[in-house]
Amino acid sequence: MHNLTTSLEWQKLMLHHQEMQNTHLRNLFQTDAKRFTKFSLTAANIFLDYSKNRITEKTITLLATLAEQAQIKKHATDMFSGKIINTTEKRAVLHTALRDLKTTAIKVNNINIVPEIRAVLKQMGQCVEKIRERKWLGFSGKPIVNIVNIGIGGSHLGPMMVTKALTPYADNNLTYHFVSNIDGTSIAEALKHLNPEETIFIVASKTFTTQETLANATSAKNWLLKHAPKAKDAIKHHFLAVTAAPKKARESGIAENNIFPFWDWVGGRYSLWSAIGLSIAIAIGMDNFYALLHGAYTMDQHFLDAPITKNMPIILALLSIWNINFWDTRSLAIIPYDQYLEYFPAYLQQLIMESNGKRVRSDGNNVSYKTAPAIWGGVGTDGQHAFHQALLQRTQIIPVDFILPLKSHNHLDNHHLLLCANCFAQSQALMQGKTLEEVCTELQEQKLSPSEIEALAPHKVIPGNSPSNTILIDQVDPSTLGSLIALYEHKTFVEGIIWEINSFDQWGVELGKQLCHELTAKLQGKNSNLLDSSTEGLIKKYIASH
Secondary structure: OOOHHHOHHHHHHHHHHHHOOOOOHHHHHHOOOOHHHHOEEEEOOEEEEOOOOOOOHHHHHHHHHHHHHOOHHHHHHHHHOOOOOEOOOOEOOOHHHHHOOOOOOOEEOOEEOHHHHHHHHHHHHHHHHHHHOOOOEOOOOOEOOEEEEEOOOHHHHHHHHHHHHOHHHOOOOOEEEEEOOOOHHHHHHHHOOOOHHHEEEEEEOOOOOOHHHHHHHHHHHHHHHHHOOOOOOHHHHHEEEEEOOHHHHHHOOOOHHHEEEOOOOOOHHHHHHOHHHHHHHHHHOHHHHHHHHHHHHHHHHHHHHOOHHHOHHHHHHHHHHHHHHHOOOOEEEEEEOOHHHOOHHHHHHHHHHHHHOOOEOOOOOEOOOOOOOEEEEOOOOHHHHOOHHHHHOOOOOOOEEEEEEOOOOOOOOOHHHHHHHHHHHHHHHHHHOEOHHHHHHHHHHOOOOHHHHHHHHHHHOEOOOOOEEEEEEOOOOHHHHHHHHHHHHHHHHHHHHHHOOOOOOOHHHHHHHHHHHHHHHHHOOOOOOOOOHHHHHHHHHHHHHO
8 A cells, every 4th residue: 555645646636636727618628629529438338428527638647547556457357356355354346247147257265156146047037937927926826916125225225226217128017116214104105005915025135134124024024924814834925035144034934945145245235236136137027137237247348348548437437536636526416317217326325425435545544535425416307406506506516427318218299309408408507607798798688787787697607617427328228227337336446446445345334233233222221321411312302202
């Protein structure tokens, strides 16, 4: 390890940043007619326009040198080959192996994991076929038509996001429900209109100890048995488990044949490619699930093979480093212009913030620079009537990733044309803004008096010079969605390597779990340990209300 911020590469970027201080994006476009061509690229059926970032060719050269110094390509090879890169948990990181259907041998601790991966895919296929062909029967002999995925974090966000995104490919004769929150309302609302005779539950938990998931699974089990008190094997017909702890799943009463394993080298937020994606596969069918895997594999190969300056995940990561560490941006807005992608910002929120929201380097020393930004967003055009005001007349610069399919699954009049126009307009407005002179000219043409112009003009000035990327895809389909997800996975990985942090642990999450266990006992009157006055006061309020 070395000190990133004192490295020669970093210092050169600092000097270049000073040179760029008074450069406006509007002027960069005016002086270079080929800017769009220079700063755009295509990979795995995804087109990236990154020309609306505050960069020049020199910027990209300096950032590429930073990536070379960080040995990005070597680290990528280490990950794909199964080396122990999650150092704090002493684990390999091999979600990429789950979508590699060509390689015959990938080893972890000298054991070839490929046969296990193939076996689970076969097991998934058998389950998917049985449910989709209405051959999986409930305790009363009725076919299963309601799928309820119970998980949290990666065991919830991935399946929910992908299933929603691929709605046009789903079996519409089945219903899909996703329960995560320990708030009883979540499971209660999901079950409210379901028939237990026709409902199957997928309990998705890597450790099978996750409090929220087990609490919801218990409530689901009680609901089922309440309606099937004489059905001795109701659990066998209505519960599946996806876990890296199959013994615990068996102990909970789930049948051996209904347990779908995955492995400790699959991180939760990277797990949708594993059996955690069972609910996805049921919805869209195994052929489409394989297409999803293949799309991700295609991006994997691009990431491994393409040179740094033509490598889409690396470019996105370098632009992120440039914006966060040199332009002092604190957040990133993800704005998909597609209703089917409404959960994509939340999915990326976990992927990026749980991976790179770290203050300690891999060597145990504190970082001296910012790492993960706050990730947020929402679908366009809804955001234009809400948070885009803060993007355009900002007091802090917020970079944006716009994501737009060029074709819609729903051809209604000129809806999609208007959607595209809105997306392109927002990225243009963020880039060029509107000057005071332009505002005044516009108001003069509207016949406003000089005093009215003087009063109104400052309110209509838009500074522009806000960076954004525009990601175009042909259509939201399984393969392209797989590529898109993998793009952001690898971007996040590259950021972590440059920041010298471990992107694959989440120790911050563990503290809350530990304290919750202690406070649960306190709320039940089983723990007399004194706490801080605020927590003690809140507990007393709870006890008094019950």
